[in-house]
Every structure is written in structure tokens, then in C-alpha cells.
Amino acid sequence: MALLPILTAPDPRLKKKSKPVETVDTDVRQLMDDMLETMYAAPGIGLAAPQVGVLKRVIVLDIDREEVKTGPLFLANPEIIEASDEDVSYEEGCLSVPEHYSDVVRPAKVKVRYLDRDGVQQEMACEGLLATCVQHEIDHLDGILFIDHISALKRNMILRKLLKARKEKERDEAEGKPAAELEATDRAHTL
């Protein structure tokens, strides 16, 4: 297994639509395993392949909360086949939008159809944080970030801050300064 570098916004690869996998073969399983390791190390509770620069419809999740413990989940070609009329708001964060959080409204419950790590078709009913996380990750496969669900004003402010932080990091690296410590991320909100 290997840790993969996580892309951060604004990066054009995060805005692209990913392609379905034809079969869950050894290469796809290797990608899933590397993504899971990368997600745990970040740390986050969900990761989509485009976040590591691979434009394939593959996501991994592991939610470990009192009300829902999923264990590691590997989803290829995930599709939402049912969504509740009832919505819920959750404060989301993203490994590709580091240190920014915002409330996003989504359907409270969804049913998702996908191929598991063995290539077997599965259906999963999701609610609570799992529903939020699955929808957030499937959005990544369509080039959508959680900041695309909030006001343009707030989105542009976040993107400007991310660009500024990146420039400062590049300048510090060029000057040989040690990297600034990132603030501890809240794993529960980093999808």
C-alpha cells in the first residue's frame, strides 16, 4: 500500500467528471487500498479517486461514530438510486478544501448502488453522516466540491484563502523554511 498525494482546490482535476471502472480488477483494488490508507493518514472519513488525481468512479469510506460504525467501505461506480424528500444540514469539510467548513443541505437518506471490492453489485441504505458522506464523495466523481453548494461569495472567499495559503507555502519552501504546522483537522467533518 502507498500514501497518495491529495489534491487541493483550486485544481482543475477536481472539477473533472470521472469515468466508470469497467471491472474491479487488481489495479482498481490496489487503488482502493491506497486510497483507504491515504484517507486514514489524512485523517478523513471519506475519499474519492479524483482527490488523488485518478479520474475513476471509486470512493472509500470509514465512519466510526457512536450511531454508525461502517468499517472500511469500497465503492466502485456508486449511483444514488433513491433519495428522501426530507433534507438535512451538516457542517462539511473536505481533504481537498483544507481547514474550511460549511453547512451543506442534502437529502437526509439515500440508497446507493455500487460494486464492492470483489466487483459484486451491492445496494446500501444510508442515513445520518453516512448519507452525507456518500453524497459528498459521489459529488467528487462529478467534479463537484462541497463549496459548490454554498454561496458564490463564501466559495470565492475560501478559494482565495486557499490560493494565498498555497503561495505562502511555495514561498516558504523556496526560502527553505520549515513547513508551518497545519491546524488539527476535525476528522468527523472531513469527507
Ligand SMILES: [Zn+2]
Ligand atoms: Zn471531499
